[in-house]
Amino acid sequence: DVKVTQSSRYLVKRTGEKVFLECVQDMDHENMFWYRQDPGLGLRLIYFSYDVKMKEKGDIPEGYSVSREKKERFSLILESASTNQTSMYLCASSPTGNQPQHFGDGTRLSIL
């Protein structure tokens, strides 16, 4: 069965910290995505990657960066965490082409 695993379900960090969110998929998918989910705003794309070491900005990349050194792993980095980055973060993967995305169960991140 398809599996996308996010390393933490809940995370609490302090303002100014560098924060790493990790995501691993076991489906050999080419594409991986990071979204944030906020009430009333749906899912907003932060970054996505269509190949190892390749990345593209989504709709809200400011304050974030990503790393994809291996095909199965996609990391989201908050360079200097701020309180407005408190949110639910969802990782997803998909095969190449117009194929449905498979999501992890999310990381609820609180920045104090």
Added chain:
Amino acid sequence: QQQVKQSPQSLIVQKGGISIINCAYENTAFDYFPWYQQFPGKGPALLIAIRPDVSEKKEGRFTISFNKSAKQFSLHIMDSQPGDSATYFCAASIRNFNKFYFGSGTKLNVKP
């Protein structure tokens, strides 16, 4: 500017009733329209999807209706059950592009 507009934001339906969620889009290049279902504490999961060469797709109690000329599509849940209570997201994407655009979500509550 939201590429896919979803309504209503929340919906209460009695058990056995029909739940209807609507989405509208502007970009005529969209050619894949999935619906995702999300339960609390879980990531979104693909429920049903349609491509614009058909006007309707049915899977069990779930039906997508697609109106290409109006640039609208909707999810109908027949004989709604309390177990259908979840948040539903519509989405759209373009062939050969890996990016999905999500609606803002509809929280469905089916009363027993």
